[in-house]
Amino acid sequence: xxxxxxxxxxxxxxxxxxxxxxxxxxxxxxxxxxxxxxxxxxxxxxxxxxxxxxxxxxxxxxxxxxxxxxxxxxxxxxxxxxxxxxxxxxxxxxxxxxxxxxxxxxxxxxxxxxxxxxxxxxxxxxxxxxxxxxxxxxxxxxxxxxxxxxxxxxxxxxxxxxxxxxxxxxxxxxxxxxxxxxxxxxxxxxxxxxxxxxxxxxxxxxxxxxxxxxxxxxxxxxxxxxxxxxxxxxxxxxxxxxxxxxxxxxxxxxxxxxxxxxxxxxxxxxxxxxxxxxxxxxxxxxxxxxxxxxxxxxxxxxxxxxxxxxxxxxxxxxxxxxxxxxxxxxxxxxxxxxxxxxxxxxxxxxxxxxxxxxxxxxxxxxxxxxxxxxxxxxxxxxxxxxxxxxxxxxxxxxxxxxxxxxxxxxxxxxxxxxxxxxxxxxxxxxxxxxxxxxxxxxxxxxxxxxxxxxxxxxxxxxxxxxxxxxxxxxxxxxxxxxxxxxxxxxxxxxxxxxxxxxxxxxxxxxxxxxxxxxxxxxxxxxxxxxxxxxxxxxxxxxxxxxxxxxxxxxxxxxxxxxxxxxxxxxxxxxxxxxxxxxxxxxxxxxxxxxxxxxxxxxxxxxxxxxxxxxxxxxxxxxxxxxxxxxxxxxxxxxxxxxxxxxxxxxxxxxxxxxxxxxxxxxxxxxxxxxxxxxxxxxxxxxxxxxxxxxxxxxxxxxxxxxxxxxxxxxxxxxxxxxxxxxxxxxxxxxxxxxxxxxxxxxxxxxxxxxxxxxxxxxxxxxxxxxxxxxxxxxxxxxxxxxxxxxxxxxxxxxxxxxxxxxxxxxxxxxxxxxxxxxxxxxxxxxxxxxxxxxxxxxxxxxxxxxxxxxxxxxxxxxxxxxxxxxxxxxxxxxxxxxxx
Numbered sequence: 001x002x003x004x005x006x007x008x009x010x011x012x013x014x015x016x017x018x019x020x021x022x023x024x025x026x027x028x029x030x031x032x033x034x035x036x037x038x039x040x041x042x043x044x045x046x047x048x049x050x051x052x053x054x055x056x057x058x059x060x061x062x063x064x065x066x067x068x069x070x071x072x073x074x075x076x077x078x079x080x081x082x083x084x085x086x087x088x089x090x091x092x093x094x095x096x097x098x099x100x101x102x103x104x105x106x107x108x109x110x111x112x113x114x115x116x117x118x119x120x121x122x123x124x125x126x127x128x129x130x131x132x133x134x135x136x137x138x139x140x141x142x143x144x145x146x147x148x149x150x151x152x153x154x155x156x157x158x159x160x161x162x163x164x165x166x167x168x169x170x171x172x173x174x175x176x177x178x179x180x181x182x183x184x185x186x187x188x189x190x191x192x193x194x195x196x197x198x199x200x201x202x203x204x205x206x207x208x209x210x211x212x213x214x215x216x217x218x219x220x221x222x223x224x225x226x227x228x229x230x231x232x233x234x235x236x237x238x239x240x241x242x243x244x245x246x247x248x249x250x251x252x253x254x255x256x257x258x259x260x261x262x263x264x265x266x267x268x269x270x271x272x273x274x275x276x277x278x279x280x281x282x283x284x285x286x287x288x289x290x291x292x293x294x295x296x297x298x299x300x301x302x303x304x305x306x307x308x309x310x311x312x313x314x315x316x317x318x319x320x321x322x323x324x325x326x327x328x329x330x331x332x333x334x335x336x337x338x339x340x341x342x343x344x345x346x347x348x349x350x351x352x353x354x355x356x357x358x359x360x361x362x363x364x365x366x367x368x369x370x371x372x373x374x375x376x377x378x379x380x381x382x383x384x385x386x387x388x389x390x391x392x393x394x395x396x397x398x399x400x401x402x403x404x405x406x407x408x409x410x411x412x413x414x415x416x417x418x419x420x421x422x423x424x425x426x427x428x429x430x431x432x433x434x435x436x437x438x439x440x441x442x443x444x445x446x447x448x449x450x451x452x453x454x455x456x457x458x459x460x461x462x463x464x465x466x467x468x469x470x471x472x473x474x475x476x477x478x479x480x481x482x483x484x485x486x487x488x489x490x491x492x493x494x495x496x497x498x499x500x501x502x503x504x505x506x507x508x509x510x511x512x513x514x515x516x517x518x519x520x521x522x523x524x525x526x527x528x529x530x531x532x533x534x535x536x537x538x539x540x541x542x543x544x545x546x547x548x549x550x551x552x553x554x555x556x557x558x559x560x561x562x563x564x565x566x567x568x569x570x571x572x573x574x575x576x577x578x579x580x581x582x583x584x585x586x587x588x589x590x591x592x593x594x595x596x597x598x599x600x601x602x603x604x605x606x607x608x609x610x611x612x613x614x615x616x617x618x619x620x621x622x623x624x625x626x627x628x629x630x631x632x633x634x635x636x637x638x639x640x641x642x643x644x645x646x647x648x649x650x651x652x653x654x655x656x657x658x659x660x661x662x663x664x665x666x667x668x669x670x671x672x673x674x675x676x677x678x679x680x681x682x683x684x685x686x687x688x689x690x691x692x693x694x695x696x697x698x699x700x701x702x703x704x705x706x707x708x709x710x711x712x713x714x715x716x717x718x719x720x721x722x723x724x725x726x727x728x729x730x731x732x733x734x735x736x737x738x739x740x741x742x743x744x745x746x747x748x749x750x751x752x753x754x755x756x757x758x759x760x761x762x763x764x765x766x767x768x769x770x771x772x773x774x775x776x777x778x779x780x781x782x783x784x785x786x787x788x789x790x791x792x793x794x795x796x797x798x799x800x801x802x803x804x805x806x807x808x809x810x811x812x813x814x815x816x817x818x819x820x821x822x823x824x825x826x827x828x829x830x831x832x833x834x835x836x837x838x839x840x841x842x843x844x845x846x847x848x849x850x851x852x853x854x855x856x857x858x859x860x861x862x863x864x865x866x867x868x869x870x871x872x873x874x875x876x877x878x879x880x881x882x883x884x
Contacts, residue, residue, distance in 0.1 A: 005068045008090025017053040028074035034067040065092035069107040076114030106170045116181040119164050126292045135166035138277035146256040147274045152266045153281030158320045159262040179237030187391025188245045192523040198222035205229045217517050224841040227255040247271040290323050297327030308337040328420045343369050386444040387455050393433035397478035401466045456493035483512050491528045510562040513554040518547045539574040546575045612639040619661045623668045632659035650688045661703045667710045674701035696734050703747045707754045718745030736774035747802045751809045760800035766814045804846045815842040
């Protein structure tokens with residue numbers, strides 16, 4: 001063993017001896033043929049866990065470089081990532097990058113995939129070489145450039161296993177993805193769930209905290225952070241998104257990455273940009289592959305299988321999952337071929353959702369057989385798993401609480417399920433996390449539908465008996481589960497009072513927002529509002545408004561005093577009532593709080609809060625007369641409201657996909673909308689009647705803007721197809737197409753005199769166009785200014801998100817990353833720059849129409865004075881100068 005590797009082992013010997021469980025690690029090392037069975041026995045003979053660890057390290061110090069690498073990989077596989085990190089500097093370079101191969105997989109590949117969270121091969125693994133080669137061929141076609149490879153097919157057809165196997169290749173990783181591979185299991189998510197997935201991914205990518213530890217509060221911030229980390233820390237790496245259900249999810253990852261994804265939906269990438277390659281996975285295994293799986297389970301040659309094996313594969317409809325379930329049963333009872341075949345053929349089991357894309361009949365039969373073979377006690381424990389959600393890993397500790405058992409007892413029970421392919425698990429540090437396949441969840445829910453409420457009640461009751469809500473801490477392995485799903489279990493059990501006490505508690509809000517931010521709580525208020533009566537709904541609105549208005553504060557560190565924030569709420573609010581009660585209790589202990597005694601005299605305290613949309617709002621604008629507000633968003637609608645009262649005037653099902661922007665015409669007669677569905681529509685702003693539909697863009701349309709003068713209305717639109725278009729409302733077709741950008745156009749705006757149009761793009765440029773001729777008048781390389789300022793490398797992408805004209809048309813402002821740049825229109829010189837000094841990205845900027853003031857909005861959604869960070873008023877000088 002190299003001296004460097006040996007010294008690293010000796011340096012961290014004490015930490016290794018204290019923490020590792022040797023039995024799991026030795027299994028990997030024996031598999032890698034670096035540890036013998038006699039050496040394993042020598043370790044097992046030691047009386048204590050610490051002495052076993054010491055003996056293993058002693059043996060390891062006498063071995064070669066491959067043994068060190070095998071031990072390092074075993075630590076990663078078994079969830080000891082913190083210990084593996086300690087040994088990383090000692091990895092012998094020659095061996096680490098070498099071609100030493102075990103089962104066709106080099107130690108380099110093992111290390112890369114372990115660090116990236118790629119699942120291991122199943123215990124019983126059958127190669128599907130043709131499909132694996134096809135996926136690899138598509139990955140090579142990415143050629144280091146951003147793009148998408150989609151592996152699609154029905155549920156249970158083996159997409160995830162194929163995706164993992166495709167990257168288990170030394171040459172592919174070295175040539176195409178030297179920056180590594182990062183696996184993320186997505187599943188069916190709402191926006192708050194996706195935010196948590198992105199938060200976890202960014203934390204994993206930035207484990208050393210080198211860049212930022214600030215909590216990500218929304219999807220836009222998370223997308224920017226992921227882009228930054230992939231660009232700075234993991235260039236030329238592959239992101240694998242497993243089990244994508246909805247196309248909108250991909251927008252959070254649509255930021256110039258190389259992506260491999262699995263999905264049941266072939267069209268899932270239609271909404272994103274870049275090269276796209278498809279790999280279809282046939283709906284079932286061929287007969288020979290099915291027989292091969294059965295042969296591996298029962299440890300027989302394929303040619304020696306009984307005749308019933310052929311019929312079983314046929315009855316299983318070629319599903320890898322169902323064949324594996326039957327195979328696991330036959331491994332325990334190898335003489336029951338005829339019995340299990342008859343059970344499948346008789347079709348005596350209750351059917352599950354026949355309308356599904358998956359053949360649930362075969363699954364139902366195989367699942368029922370597997371469950372019925374369990375002992376009566378084990379069947380009861382398996383029934384309890386009916387309350388698990390899809391795509392959720394459950395820590396061992398949660399099930400210890402549910403069953404009132406020690407960790408070892410729970411692990412023994414669950415191992416029985418794993419052995420029969422009824423449950424799956426992965427490592428989480430020193431313990432396991434367990435999960436069911438989506439189809440197994442569906443099976444259990446349908447089978448136990450009448451008992452689900454009681455099963456959820458059992459979970460809540462056991463939690464209340466064993467835990468205190470406010471004693472959960474972030475370092476407990478089960479705390480994240482309870483913060484995420486305790487309310488879900490209460491709602492599913494119809495425990496209304498308990499749900500009320502939980503959700504409308506300042507202690508719960510403080511604890512949960514401190515850990516995951518306010519988005520998930522707001523989502524729960526909306527999701528469970530149907531369980532509340534009218535009085536409770538008012539309380540719910542109090543808390544939802546409190547979170548909405550204070551979310552930017554609740555996401556900061558150090559965490560603010562939530563009682564003091566509550567005291568600032570109106571006195572009629574339940575939030576204020578609880579805060580006042582808590583404050584009185586703590587004042588008696590010597591704590592001081594400020595009470596706002598003149599609240600009633602401050603007219604601006606009450607704010608108009610309107611929630612016209614059922615999903616995220618992407619854009620809102622005032623009419624020219626200031627009497628109306630138009631808004632649009634992810635729910636595909638256009639809403640028009642009275643500005644003073646919030647009264648709804650119009651609600652229009654505007655597009656077939658998310659509506660990204662809307663704009664009033666100068667005379668207030670029309671509203672333009674543009675959408676992900678690639679269409680631009682013009683509406684009568686009073687009646688809601690559709691006036692025109694334009695569909696000449698070939699990708700989503702990101703922005704729309706009317707001219708500033710009433711005598712001749714023009715509309716400009718910018719799209720992800722790289723083009724801007726000018727539309728005359730009196731004509732059915734585009735008046736001009738403006739060519740020049742080399743990436744998505746994010747924003748556009750006419751100059752005050754309508755002679756010019758400004759546009760900005762993901763290509764890093766700000767362009768000015770002559771409206772009358774539709775020719776490019778000027779181009780400013782914003783990207784180069786940013787690179788020069790930060791001293792970044794030339795291959796870094798800089799997206800320009802927004803642009804705006806000064807009131808006199810002499811200057812134009814652009815927003816890129818976390819800075820504002822102001823340019824002289826005629827000389828193209830930089831006359832001012834503001835760096836926010838904050839990790840949050842700028843979302844929008846605009847000049848005040850009658851002065852040189854400008855406002856800037858950042859992604860953590862607050863508007864503040866210049867000395868704060870959320871938004872800044874800046875004054876643009878008449879002559880070139882430095883802004884401060």
